[in-house]
Amino acid sequence: MLFIINERLPVMVVPFLEAALTYQRIESLSGKLLMTDELIRFFSKRTPDELEVLVRLTMGEVRPEYEGIEIGVAEKLVVKALYQVTMVPVDEIEKGRKTVGDIGLLTEEIMKRKMQMSLFSEPLTTERVFGNLEKMARVEGRSSQDLKLKMVAELLHDASPLEARYIVRIVCQKMRLGIADMTIIDALSYLFTPGFEKASLDLMSGSGLEKLHPLAERLPERSTSVLYSLMERLSIPKKEGIPPDEASRALAILEDLKGSIQKNREKIVRAYNIHPDIGYLAHLLSLSGMSAVESIMVTPFIPLRAMLGERLSSIGDIIEKMGGKAALEYKYDGLRVQAHIAREKDGTKIRLYSRQLEDITEQFPDVVEFLRNGFQCSSAIVEGECVPIDPDSSSFMPFQMISRRRGRKHDLAENIDQVPVVLVLFDCLFLDGRDLTTEPYLTRRDSIGEAFGGIKEEIDPEKGLVLSKMEIVDEASKGEEFFLRALEDGCEGVMAKSVSDQSVYQAGSRGWLWIKYKRDYRSELSDTLDLVVVGAFHGSGRRKGTYGALLMAVLDDVSGEFHTLCKLGSGFNDEDLAVIKEIIDEERGERENVWKNVFSKMEVDVHVKPEKVLEVVGAEITFSPNHTCSFNRMR
Numbered sequence: 104m105l106f107i108i109n110e111r112l113p114v115m116v117v118p119f120l121e122a123a124l125t126y127q128r129i130e131s132l133s134g135k136l137l138m139t140d141e142l143i144r145f146f147s148k149r150t151p152d153e154l155e156v157l158v159r160l161t162m163g164e165v166r167p168e169y170e171g172i173e174i175g176v177a178e179k180l181v182v183k184a185l186y187q188v189t190m191v192p193v194d195e196i197e198k199g200r201k202t203v204g205d206i207g208l209l210t211e212e213i214m215k216r217k218m219q220m221s222l223f224s225e226p227l228t229t230e231r232v233f234g235n236l237e238k239m240a241r242v243e244g245r246s247s248q249d250l251k252l253k254m255v256a257e258l259l260h261d262a263s264p265l266e267a268r269y270i271v272r273i274v275c276q277k278m279r280l281g282i283a284d285m286t287i288i289d290a291l292s293y294l295f296t297p298g299f300e301k302a303s304l305d306l307m308s309g310s311g312l313e314k315l316h317p318l319a320e321r322l323p324e325r326s327t328s329v330l331y332s333l334m335e336r337l338s339i340p341k342k343e344g345i346p347p348d349e350a351s352r353a354l355a356i357l358e359d360l361k362g363s364i365q366k367n368r369e370k371i372v373r374a375y376n377i378h379p380d381i382g383y384l385a386h387l388l389s390l391s392g393m394s395a396v397e398s399i400m401v402t403p404f405i406p407l408r409a410m411l412g413e414r415l416s417s418i419g420d421i422i423e424k425m426g427g428k429a430a431l432e433y434k435y436d437g438l439r440v441q442a443h444i445a446r447e448k449d450g451t452k453i454r455l456y457s458r459q460l461e462d463i464t465e466q467f468p469d470v471v472e473f474l475r476n477g478f479q480c481s482s483a484i485v486e487g488e489c490v491p492i493d494p495d496s497s498s499f500m501p502f503q504m505i506s507r508r509r510g511r512k513h514d515l516a517e518n519i520d521q522v523p524v525v526l527v528l529f530d531c532l533f534l535d536g537r538d539l540t541t542e543p544y545l546t547r548r549d550s551i552g553e554a555f556g557g558i559k560e561e562i563d564p565e566k567g568l569v570l571s572k573m574e575i576v577d578e579a580s581k582g583e584e585f586f587l588r589a590l591e592d593g594c595e596g597v598m599a600k601s602v603s604d605q606s607v608y609q610a611g612s613r614g615w616l617w618i619k620y621k622r623d624y625r626s627e628l629s630d631t632l633d634l635v636v637v638g639a640f641h642g643s644g645r646r647k648g649t650y651g652a653l654l655m656a657v658l659d660d661v662s663g664e665f666h667t668l669c670k671l672g673s674g675f676n677d678e679d680l681a682v683i684k685e686i687i688d689e690e691r692g693e694r695e696n697v698w699k700n701v702f703s704k705m706e707v708d709v710h711v712k713p714e715k716v717l718e719v720v721g722a723e724i725t726f727s728p729n730h731t732c733s734f735n736r737m738r
Contacts, residue, residue, distance in 0.1 A: 117153055119227035121145075122160060123266045129280050133685075135289075136327045138282060142290035143325050146385075155386035156233045158287060162647065163278035165233070165240045167380035169406050169460040172240045176251055176274040178206050184255040185210060189217055201693040207272040207279075214264040224261045232258060232270060239274065277641075281684060283648045285372075287381050292368035293325045295388045302360050306333070306353050311346040315353075333357055367393055374399040376408045376611030377540070379460060401538045403443045403482050406456040407610040412598055412617030418582035421599045421618050429599040430544065431585050433572040434621065435527050436502045436595045437490035438509070440467075442474055442526070445482040451475050466508055469519050470526050473567030477555045484533035485551060487526045487571075494523050497562045499593030525562055528555070529571040529598075532608055544606040544616075548573070575602060586620060596621030623720070632657075636715045637665055637698070638707030639687050640672075642680075649680040650687060654707050655719065665701045665713045666731040687711055702731045 125145045132138050142161070146154055159165060166172040182196045191213050203209040235254045242250050258270050272278050303322035306312055312319070315336060321329045334357050336343050340350035374384055374396045387395050401407065415421050422429050439458040444451065453471045455464045464471060470489060491504040500522075508518050531550035532540050539547050551570060552558055558570045572589075576582045586597050599618040600606065606616050634655035642651030652672035656665040675683065690712040691697070697712040 117149070117157065117229045119229050119232050119266050119270075120263060122157065122229055123263075123269045126161075126269050126278075126280060127265060129282065135286060135681075136331070138280075138286055139289045139293070140326050140328055142282070142287065143293050143327075146290055146294055147325070149389065151386045151389040153229070154389045155382045156229050158385045159382040160229060160233060160273065161278075161280070161282060161287065162284070162381065163273050163276055164382075165236050167382070167460075169379065169456060169462060171462045174236055174240045174274050174276060176239060176255060178275055180248065180252055181206060181210065181255060181271050181275060184252055184259055185213055187252075187256045188259045189213055191216065201695065204692050205279075206275055206277065207268040210259070210271040211264045211268040214259070214262065214267045227258065227261050227266055232273075236273065278648070279688075281648050281681070283642075283646065284375065284379075284381050286648075287385075288368060288371050288375060289327075291371055291385060291388060292364050293327065295393055296325075296360070296364045296367045298360050298363055299323050299325050302356050305356050309349050309353055311349045312353060314343060314345070330357065330361065334361070370397055372611070377401050378405050379408050379611075380405075401484065401533050401540060403445050403484060403533060404452070404454055406441050406443070406460050407484070407532060407540070408460070409439065409441070409458045409486075409611070410609050410617065411613040412619045413613060413615050414619045414621075416620075417579070418576075418586060418599075418620060419579035421620060422577065422579060422582060424615060424618065425599065425601050426603060428575060428577045428602055429582070429618075430573055430575050430602050431582055431597045431599050432529055433527075433589045433592065433594045434596045434598045434619065435488040435490045435571070436499065436593070437488040437524075437527070438463075438502075438505050440470070440487055440489045440526060441532075442470075442485050442487070443483075444474055444478050444485075446478075451478065463509070466515075467524070468515060469567065470524065473526055477558065477566060477568045479556050480554050481535045482533070483531065483535070483554045485528050485554060486530040486532065487528040489524050489526050491522050491524050492562065492564065494520070494564075497564055523564060525564065525567050525569050527569045527571050528558065530608065532610075540608040540610060542607070543602070543604050544600050544608075545602055547608065590622065632668075632719045633716050634668060634671070634719050635665060635713045636687070636690075636711050636717060637667065637701050637703065637713045638705070638711055639691075639709040640670070641708045646680065649684045650709070653683070653687075653717075654703065654705060655717070656701060656703070656713065658713075663700055667701075667703045667705060668730055669719075670705075671717070671719060686715060690714060704731060 122145070125141055129138050129141050132141065145161075146157060149157065165174060178200065182193060182200065185191065185196055186193050196209070196213065199209045199213070200206060203212070235258055239251045239254055255270075255274055259267050262270055269278075299322045303319050306319035306322070307316055315333060318329055318333050318336075322333070334354060337345065337350045337354040337357070340347050343350075370393060371384060371388075375381060378384065378399050384396060415424065440463070441456045441458075443454045443456070446452075453464065453474050454462060455467055455470060457463050467489065489505065491500040491502075492498065493500055504522050505524065507522055508524075528551050529548075531547045531554060532538075534550050534554055539550055542550075555568055558568055560570045560572045562569055572592075574581075574585050576585060582597075582599075589597050597620050599620060601616045609616060634657060636653050637656045638654035639650040640652045640654070642649045652670045654667055655669050655671050656667045658665055687709060691709045692712060694710045697710050701713055
């Protein structure tokens with residue numbers, strides 16, 4: 104069920120300074136629980152409209168990622184706005200931008216030099232700031248940059264230096280709070296779980312718990328630190344001087360409360376995985392409660408977060424892990440695509456989304472036509488891999504070929520001819536009003552044939568739709584044979600999938616129902632590589648607020664120059680990402696300052712001083728036009 108939220112509640116009066124102070128405190132914290140508590144305080148006792156706006160501001164967005172609506176303000180435009188507001192010369196601001204390296208901190212410092220607030224300044228509210236951000240994101244046309252400049256300047260004119268820091272970071276989409284979507288969900292699960300007040304009263308009424316009354320009184324604050332402090336002290340009753348029976352009773356109450364929080368978190372995560380708009384979910388929770396979030400269903404044109412697989416190093420281990428039998432599919436080396444299709448009165452509507460939930464429909468008009476021509480039902484959501492093929496032999500080409508078409512808006516026809524693709528379908532998540540994510544894998548695979556009658560595993564460049572090659576195996580030797588055929592056919596390995604009745608589609612999760620087996624898991628590189636971090640790319644989705652990938656380089660010990668070798672984006676857990684962010688933020692700087700001896704063709708979001716070394720394992724070394732390590736060395 105999709106809840107349409109149209110009715111706007113009374114205009115909010117949340118001062119933007121309150122948001123700025125909250126963000127400042129969060130920036131000073133390093134623990135996830137402490138950050139969560141700040142968000143809980145910030146989000147509590149808000150109207151649905153207020154909460155949605157605060158969540159979106161905290162995430163640095165005006166709409167969910169899949170809608171493709173971005174604020175689109177570059178730092179150079181902010182420099183112009185700063186000049187208009189402060190009259191500090193542009194050259195001086197640009198010099199500061201290169202030395203400070205953080206446009207938000209630079210703006211704050213420059214704003215402190217304003218002599219005084221204008222007589223016509225008005226206090227900023229979050230509603231006003233967000234309203235200007237929405238206008239910036241939607242303005243188009245020849246004069247769009249002038250209008251954006253005017254709106255940024257209007258906000259800076261009325262902003263305090265601290266407010267200006269975060270306004271500029273938001274418009275440039277460089278919030279740098281270290282808060283990801285799951286941290287927001289943690290805060291929401293505490294805010295919308297009932298029982299804190301009752302637990303507080305129960306603990307206050309117990310005999311022998313007087314020492315804990317100050318903490319118990321604070322339970323209604325819904326703070327993680329209060330809950331965990333109480334549980335920790337109750338777990339050592341002798342040391343705390345608490346009667347053991349009373350400690351056990353109180354601890355059971357808090358365990359139940361903690362369990363309720365976890366269950367509600369799982370409900371919100373489930374909803375987010377099939378409707379990845381955290382602002383909408385926050386609004387819905389505030390408006391209608393947890394039951395409304397539980398009612399959210401898979402809906403065409405709202406992309407699901409992708410299911411991911413674990414990995415093992417042998418086919419035998421995979422078959423054993425899956426209970427003695429597994430379906431092996433070719434793992435194609437392409438671009439993962441989630442296609443949404445629906446027949447409407449004025450024709451067939453089709454949208455394509457990447458694994459990162461980016462709308463890539465306009466980049467692949469040929470794939471849209473393949474789907475339109477082959478579709479035989481009313482509505483569907485299917486997943487597949489968009490794979491480049493050789494126009495002469497129809498054999499698969501390396502993934503790097505398809506990157507030539509990513510982000511292209513011009514010369515599409517020429518690129519389609521030069522880099523033809525096919526869409527290899529491997530899953531069906533929704534068909535004619537039926538949510539198939541709760542159905543077993545084999546049922547979902549059969550539904551692909553129902554949606555696209557006659558689809559086959561053989562490549563037909565004219566039809567452009569291919570069914571992924573699959574074989575069910577129960578012996579390691581047969582699995583190895585299938586794996587070797589996949590490599591011979593130009594694939595990167597196989598994806599093993601459970602064929603049990605419980606083999607549901609776990610949106611947004613990485614689990615053992617799917618297991619990857621690729622060439623690199625066989626450790627074909629006999630040794631690890633010591634690579635130097637020289638750059639970083641901002642993360643999206645679950646990695647938003649951290650870095651999603653690193654640019655790695657090697658040192659030429661003759662010339663003393665660093666040459667890029669690869670992007671590194673896998674093998675990190677959440678703890679690794681947090682540590683990596685801290686390290687990179689210490690070593691980051693402007694290109695001309697930290698990349699004096701780094702040679703790269705790739706543009707990065709953050710330039711890093713080449714000092715930190717990582718030990719990296721990989722599958723093989725391949726040719727790439729994107730990295731300078733091979734220039735004048737390989738032919």
